[in-house]
Amino acid sequence: MAFVPGLGHLVLGRTTRGAHLLTVAWAGAGVLAWRSERVFAAFASRAIDEWIASLFLLGSLLFVVVYSRWDVGRLLTGGDEPSVVGKGPWQVASRRFRANTLAVASAYMIVILYVVAVLTPLLAPYDPAAIDNVLQTRYLAPSGAHLFGTDEFGRDLFTRALYGARVSLSIGLLAMLLSKSIGTTYGAVAAYFGGAVDAVLMRMVDVVIAFPTFYLMLMLVGVFEANIVLIVLILGLTSWPGTARYIRGEILSLKEQGFSEAARAIGLPPRLIIIRHLIPSALSPVLVSAALSVAGMIGAEAGLSFLGLGIRPPTPSWGNMVSAGQDAMLVAWWVAFFPGALLALTLVSFSLLADGIRDALDPKVLMRRFV
Amino acid sequence: MLIDVQNLRSHFFLDEGVLKAVDDVSFSIEEKETVALVGESGCGKTIVALSFLDLIPSPGRVVGGRILLEGEDLRAMSATQMRRVRGRQIGLIFQEPGAALNPVQTVGGQVADVLKLHRALTRHEARAEAVKLLGDVGIADPERWAGAYPFELSGGMQQRALIATAIAGRPKLLIADEPTTALDPTVQAEILDLLRHLQDEHDMALLLITHDIGVVAEMADRMMVMYTGKILETGDVRSLFKDARHPYTQGLLGSVPQLGAGRDDPLRGIPGAVPDFLELPRGCTFHPRCDLAEDVCLSSFPPIRGIAPNRSCACHMVA
Numbered sequence: 001m002a003f004v005p006g007l008g009h010l011v012l013g014r015t016t017r018g019a020h021l022l023t024v025a026w027a028g029a030g031v032l033a034w035r036s037e038r039v040f041a042a043f044a045s046r047a048i049d050e051w052i053a054s055l056f057l058l059g060s061l062l063f064v065v066v067y068s069r070w071d072v073g074r075l076l077t078g079g080d081e082p083s084v085v086g087k088g089p090w091q092v093a094s095r096r097f098r099a100n101t102l103a104v105a106s107a108y109m110i111v112i113l114y115v116v117a118v119l120t121p122l123l124a125p126y127d128p129a130a131i132d133n134v135l136q137t138r139y140l141a142p143s144g145a146h147l148f149g150t151d152e153f154g155r156d157l158f159t160r161a162l163y164g165a166r167v168s169l170s171i172g173l174l175a176m177l178l179s180k181s182i183g184t185t186y187g188a189v190a191a192y193f194g195g196a197v198d199a200v201l202m203r204m205v206d207v208v209i210a211f212p213t214f215y216l217m218l219m220l221v222g223v224f225e226a227n228i229v230l231i232v233l234i235l236g237l238t239s240w241p242g243t244a245r246y247i248r249g250e251i252l253s254l255k256e257q258g259f260s261e262a263a264r265a266i267g268l269p270p271r272l273i274i275i276r277h278l279i280p281s282a283l284s285p286v287l288v289s290a291a292l293s294v295a296g297m298i299g300a301e302a303g304l305s306f307l308g309l310g311i312r313p314p315t316p317s318w319g320n321m322v323s324a325g326q327d328a329m330l331v332a333w334w335v336a337f338f339p340g341a342l343l344a345l346t347l348v349s350f351s352l353l354a355d356g357i358r359d360a361l362d363p364k365v366l367m368r369r370f371v
Numbered sequence: 372m373l374i375d376v377q378n379l380r381s382h383f384f385l386d387e388g389v390l391k392a393v394d395d396v397s398f399s400i401e402e403k404e405t406v407a408l409v410g411e412s413g414c415g416k417t418i419v420a421l422s423f424l425d426l427i428p429s430p431g432r433v434v435g436g437r438i439l440l441e442g443e444d445l446r447a448m449s450a451t452q453m454r455r456v457r458g459r460q461i462g463l464i465f466q467e468p469g470a471a472l473n474p475v476q477t478v479g480g481q482v483a484d485v486l487k488l489h490r491a492l493t494r495h496e497a498r499a500e501a502v503k504l505l506g507d508v509g510i511a512d513p514e515r516w517a518g519a520y521p522f523e524l525s526g527g528m529q530q531r532a533l534i535a536t537a538i539a540g541r542p543k544l545l546i547a548d549e550p551t552t553a554l555d556p557t558v559q560a561e562i563l564d565l566l567r568h569l570q571d572e573h574d575m576a577l578l579l580i581t582h583d584i585g586v587v588a589e590m591a592d593r594m595m596v597m598y599t600g601k602i603l604e605t606g607d608v609r610s611l612f613k614d615a616r617h618p619y620t621q622g623l624l625g626s627v628p629q630l631g632a633g634r635d636d637p638l639r640g641i642p643g644a645v646p647d648f649l650e651l652p653r654g655c656t657f658h659p660r661c662d663l664a665e666d667v668c669l670s671s672f673p674p675i676r677g678i679a680p681n682r683s684c685a686c687h688m689v690a
Contacts, residue, residue, distance in 0.1 A: 089474070089475055090475075258465060258470030258471040259474070261426065262463075262471035262472070264424075264426055265426060265463040266457060266485050266489075266539075267453075267456070267485075267488060267489065267540070268458075268484065272484075276473075277473050280475050281473070281474070
């Protein structure tokens with residue numbers, strides 16, 4: 001019993017945790033059984049994405065097995081008595097979040113999208129770039145063999161949508177992380193040190209805001225070859241000023257509060273005061289904007305790629321797939337439809353997630369709304 | 372002598388003029404001694420404490436004098452040196468424990484932060500020591516409360532937790548700024564007991580900043596009376612209570628309600644109000660409220676002079 005992850009939890013009445021562990025275990029084992037050849041072949045190949053996919057799969061399986069044994073042991077020895085105290089602000093928020101069905105559903109959707117994106121090399125039924133016998137294979141309608149149909153070169157669109165998801169989703173996440181970490185650090189430093197430092201740093205923010213980002217992108221894409229790294233850098237490095245301004249404002253007010261004076265009085269250096277005391281208190285709204293910003297970044301990348309300025313074919317991204325499909329809209333609607341639908345699904349999921357986070361963090365929102 | 376303050380002056384530079392919150396204040400504190408700094412709200416008591424640690428908020432700063440901690444001038448220290456004084460040599464307890472604790476960090480974590488910083492403990496050691504310290508300051512079941520967030524604690528427990536952060540670095544001087552003002556009377560008594568107990572155990576000197584004469588009587592060896600940024604009278608508590616010389620001190624002591632006093636012995640207050648710091652009266656700043664005031668009081672502020680062993684007073688009318 002203890003060897004099947006999650007089963008122990010189900011028996012002990014921890015159904016939610018049990019169901020999660022069981023699902024991950026079955027799904028992981030299923031992929032392993034179905035694609036065992038590819039999983040092990042990956043370690044012989046030189047492609048880093050195949051390594052990551054296989055390691056991620058095996059790692060998750062190992063994790064659920066080890067974790068569920070450890071956790072069941074802990075539960076059996078009674079080490080899980082719910083504590084009355086220590087329910088911090090984040091735990092309260094997380095409980096409110098979990099009561100919001102729509103937000104939880106979108107969080108699952110996003111997790112599934114990202115997991116599938118990581119596992120793409122294992123899951124994809126075809127080679128995303130393989131072309132053979134174009135005349136017979138082009139523009140095949142969706143069917144059992146080609147779930148999303150094929151494009152003008154006879155490439156399987158389901159496979160390409162998976163690879164495209166990898167590109168789009170990772171650009172969204174990385175650009176968001178870059179933008180938010182620059183913005184947070186920058187704003188916090190400006191506000192904490194104040195005075196001349198603040199004045200100089202914030203004037204630089206004004207310059208970045210005033211800069212016509214779109215033309216910067218056009219120029220950079222014209223000069224350098226557009227690849228994922230360049231797109232992430234462009235999107236990340238131009239979108240942080242909003243976060244910087246917001247964090248600066250928050251920290252200006254937080255640093256006048258008692259606990260921040262108390263932190264100075266115990267001799268904490270500025271670096272630790274900023275990291276340990278100020279940023280954590282200012283961070284919750286950044287979390288909301290981070291979720292929205294992933295959607296924004298994915299949308300921006302899709303926009304660039306649609307215009308032919310982003311990811312270049314034959315590397316698939318959702319944006320350039322929609323772009324390729326628009327010419328064939330009347331003869332083969334599926335070429336543009338599926339990547340477009342995935343794009344819409346992702347963006348909606350992130351907005352709902354952001355909504356959910358905001359409602360969970362805002363004590364003024366009544367829980368009644370979620371019923 | 373643990374700390375020796377000489378001619379300390381801390382001013383705020385406002386648009387309306389210079390506010391002399393601490394104006395030529397001198398005193399010293401011996402090791403393990405308890406000294407009370409007494410005065411009405413807004414007389415500069417807190418600014419004295421903040422001057423020690425270079426924590427005066429802008430636009431204020433220390434403009435003159437010396438603060439010698441075991442012979443070393445705190446004012447000559449670099450920011451890095453000063454950070455080693457804060458929490459390690461001098462601990463500070465704030466007035467409102469609820470505001471001084473970080474709302475998004477556990478209580479134990481905040482104590483552990485000080486331990487990691489000043490006693491170079493590892494994360495694991497710091498956590499264990501933090502639990503022990505929370506027990507030392509009288510929190511029952513510290514293991515459990517170490518994981519609690521400040522808002523889950525009562526006011527008294529918050530003050531205890533804050534005291535734990537202040538003593539975690541094993542300072543030689545603990546400054547308690549109105550440590551009991553925000554608490555109800557029974558908890559006040561407990562906190563004062565705790566402070567006395569900790570002082571004995573850790574051999575700390577205590578600078579107690581308060582406007583509560585009762586607290587002074589209970590805790591302090593010596594007291595200093597402050598008014599409009601200046602010290603008016605100092606002395607050991609026993610003799611000062613029995614025989615206050617400065618009219619202001621007499622007024623302060625006379626305005627404490629006595630249990631059992633009858634109708635024929637009404638509570639006496641000090642007439643008038645604390646003057647605006649930016650428009651201080653000429654000469655002795657207390658003269659408009661003083662019954663004894665004569666012409667000389669309008670001309671100059673009286674220097675503080677020794678009037679008896681261990682007693683000093685700043686008044687033209689006291690010989």
